[in-house]
Amino acid sequence: MSGRTTAATPPPGAAPPARHPEAPAPGEIIGSHYEYCFGCGGGVAHGLHLQTRAGEGVSVTAEFQVKEAHQGAPGLAHGGVLATALDETLGGLGWLLRVIAVTGRLETDFVRPVPVGAVLHLEAEVVAVAGRKIFCTATGRIGAPDGPVAVRADALFIEVKIDHFIENGRKQEIQAVLADPDQVKVARAFEVNP
Numbered sequence: 001m002s003g004r005t006t007a008a009t010p011p012p013g014a015a016p017p018a019r020h021p022e023a024p025a026p027g028e029i030i031g032s033h034y035e036y037c038f039g040c041g042g043g044v045a046h047g048l049h050l051q052t053r054a055g056e057g058v059s060v061t062a063e064f065q066v067k068e069a070h071q072g073a074p075g076l077a078h079g080g081v082l083a084t085a086l087d088e089t090l091g092g093l094g095w096l097l098r099v100i101a102v103t104g105r106l107e108t109d110f111v112r113p114v115p116v117g118a119v120l121h122l123e124a125e126v127v128a129v130a131g132r133k134i135f136c137t138a139t140g141r142i143g144a145p146d147g148p149v150a151v152r153a154d155a156l157f158i159e160v161k162i163d164h165f166i167e168n169g170r171k172q173e174i175q176a177v178l179a180d181p182d183q184v185k186v187a188r189a190f191e192v193n194p
C-alpha cells in the first residue's frame, strides 16, 4: 500500500533521472556531508550514523542499526527516527545527480514495527526529475536487503544552492563550516554542475 499524493508523483513530461558522469561508482561510500548531521555525522553521539553507498543507476543504499536511544514504544524504533533514516538515505541521492537538494515533502508508510537491535536495510532511488524538483522513493527492510519491508517513502526533494544554508543556518555553525577547508570542499563540490 502506498499513500503517495500528487505532490510526490512526477508530472507528465518529467525526465527520467540521469546519473552524473562524476557520480561515485556503484559500491563507493558517500561520506558524511556534515559532521554534526543527525543522520550521518560522526560527531552526534545518538545520531543514526548512516553510511550511504552509491548503487546502480541513480540509487543509494544504507544500513541503520536501531539503538536504545531511538525508541518510541518499549523496544521499538520511534517512527520519526525511521522517517529520518529514510530522509537521510534519500538525501544521499544528490551525490548521484551532483546537485544539492533538500526535502520538500516526505510521505512515509510505516508497514511493520522495527525492534531495537534490528538492522534496517535502506534503499533509495530517483524516479524522475522536473526542473529543480527531484521525485524519489525509498524502502527500509528488516534484517537483510531482501527482508520484509518495514517502512517506505515517496519524496520530493528540491534543488537549492549553497546560499540556502548560508542564508538560513545559524551564524556560529555556518562560520565554523566556512573556516574548515574540507567542509568547504564538500559544500562546493556540486557548484559547477553542467
Ligand SMILES: CCCCC/C=C\C/C=C\C/C=C\C/C=C\CCCC(=O)SCCNC(=O)CCNC(=O)[C@H](O)C(C)(C)COP(=O)(O)OP(=O)(O)OC[C@H]1O[C@@H](n2cnc3c(N)ncnc32)[C@H](O)[C@@H]1OP(=O)(O)O
Residues within 6 Å of the ligand: 007, 033, 034, 039, 087, 088, 090, 091, 092, 094, 100, 101, 102, 103, 104, 105, 131, 132, 133, 156, 158, 160, 162, 165, 166, 174, 177, 178, 186, 187
Ligand atoms: C557553506 C555552508 C554549507 C554547509 C552545508 C554542507 C553540505 C551541503 C551538502 C549537502 C546537504 C544537502 C542535503 C542534506 C542531505 C540529507 C539530509 C536529509 C535531507 C533533509 O532533511 S533537508 C532538511 C529539511 N528540509 C528543509 O529544511 C527544506 C525547507 N524548505 C525550504 O527551504 C523551501 O520550501 C524549499 C527550498 C524546499 C523550496 O523553496 P523555494 O522558494 O526554493 O522554491 P519554491 O517554493 O518555488 O518550490 C519549487 C517547486 O517545488 C514545489 N514545492 C516546494 N515544496 C513543496 C512541497 N512541500 N510539496 C509540494 N511541492 C513543493 C513548488 O510548488 C515549486 O513547484 P513548481 O516549480 O512546479 O511551481
